[in-house]
Amino acid sequence: MLDDIVREWETLQDPASRAIVYCRSHNDAKRVGQQLKCGVYHSGLKSSAAKKEAFSNWVNGGLGISKFISATSGLGAGIDIPSVRIVYHYRESLDFLGFVQESGRAGRDGLPAKSKVFLDTTSLKRLENLEGVRTSLGQQAIFEYHIKGFCRQAAISFYVDGMSTWCVNSTDSDLIHCDLCQILRSQAKSVAQPSLSDSPSGIPHQ
């Protein structure tokens, strides 16, 4: 899983580019940090100096210093680094709004950026188990986004703004499509977008 992250990163040429790997727990963040040989940032760090050092190394870079940072949601509000090109989530987030905010830390300079989620079999099982026991719109959105084959951008915009337009149905020719809509577009398909009222709890199914 982490090999895929490194391979993709190596295709980015801009030395100013940065990436965040968000993890669910301190232990995951430590493990990912060790494997990627990058700084680690989470609320369990003993001193604020350690946090500042990890953050400063990541932002300012330098020879031998990784452009990745492995973090929990502790790397949160107020983080506005324009050159973040990719935000990875190592396993699913349990808080959809938090996930959306974290993903939005990529591309703050207005240039193309990516959000990617890496799921192992344990994560997939956990997510699949949400079907039928979803008790909140947030849980439903997490399920739709990760498992249901739902347009990623539509899932987010419906959860955040109550709007739900699949990118494959958008008339904006400059819009960068999510991965699922890219597949649909390559198959020259449009999607008969379901009515919101077809879904008992709000988010339409494909």
Ligand SMILES: [Zn+2]
């Ligand atoms: Zn889409």
